[in-house]
Amino acid sequence: MPTKSFEERLERLEKLAEKLREGKIPLEEAVALFEEGMKLARSLEKDLSRVERKVEILTHEPVGEEGEPGLELFPELSEDDRE
């Protein structure tokens, strides 16, 4: 994954909130940290509100070191989903 993991981003956001709460940093830096924090929060919320998902089943194991695992979409039976 190109972006940092969810945990890393969340930890950074917590650290920023704490720094800003202390109030000891110069105003210009405070605004920069605030913007970074809001950007992180938006990306985290985006991850959290992700609803689309893909269900796959392993059909065959990868062959050798370079092989890829064979994955196919798993048919989710709708009769069982009645709730």
Add this chain to the structure above:
Amino acid sequence: MPERSAGSHYTVSEITELIKGTLEDGFPWITVQGEVSNFRPSASGHWYFSLKDANAVLSVVMFRGRLEAVRFNPEDGMLVTATGGISVYPRRGNYQLICETLARAGQGDILAMLEERKRLLAAEGLFDGSRKRPLPLLPSRIAVITSPTGAAVRDILRVLRRRNAGMDVVILPTPVQGEGADERIAHAIEIAARWKLGEVIIVGRGGGSLEDLLPFSSEIVVRAIAASPVPVISAVGHETDVTLSDLAADVRAPTPSAAAEMVAASASELLAQVSGLTASLEASLQQRLERIRLLLGQFTAENLERNVRLFLQPYLQRLDDGREGLGLGFNAGLSEARHRYELASRELASYSPLAVLQRGYAVVTHRKTRTVLLSAQGVSVGDGLDVRLAQGGMSAIVEETHADEKL
């Protein structure tokens, strides 16, 4: 036991004879517990199968005559106890247990076996709490190792959908009971971890008998879970079922549904946490700006004017006082000056020759020398004089002169 002296050799038959004797005399009547494997009744009616555990296999034969006493049909994967004697077959170079009685391992036997296994594996530290890792907060993909047709996989998918958890799922289909299941499950764990098929692995199955769940207590599965670089949730059977995989896993879920809840539950909590942090950020910055605004608020036009005025007030006061003082002093000085001037002016005026003339005096000038006369000396009879009076003047000739007279 006949032995050869050093330097000489055995024939195959000789050594085999020795082995046969050793084994058959050493183990004439033993009871062995193990898992049935490769069960195949032969055409002759005898039963051939193996008993195995994690590290060894023992061939077993049960002859037709002994079979009536057996009250069950052995199946691969079943735990049984076989009683009989070891027999060696020189022609084939192998040995077998000739089984006289065969019994299913009772619950007690199974539990005892599991206890022993648990003890041994625990001693290796495989169940230590310190080995447990936290689950990733928001995995984007999870690997599920279970039967593709069982209830477990349906439960997991249903819970994930209900929770609106947007995480991808990869199912690694495996048998979850019976012979060979343990190896397949262990292998699936390795594949899932090596090929990063999920940031979390759920290993599980629905409810079943003690024997049904045995693969999840096998040594090979326990070791695979312990060795997995990816966190593993063990979700086997019902709440009350505890398998060794539960002990080895990073997290134990009482059921497969519960496992899915665990993985998906964090989403709403995390959302709340992020909202809280956002609010905190905003509040902190707001506070900061408010303070500044308050400070800046003091710099309104009115305030500025008032403050300047306040600042200037003492100076203005001093200026007024000074000006007043200056004025007073000036006026005073001025009157005095004027006074002096007038005095001097009058005094000067009194020295004016015109004033003197007006008092009756005359200015007499000698016509020849053109000098004003102050004394009669030097004046001779007959000299011409110019006389200047307050008004007009005349010329005169001297008739006579005389010295001072007292006036």
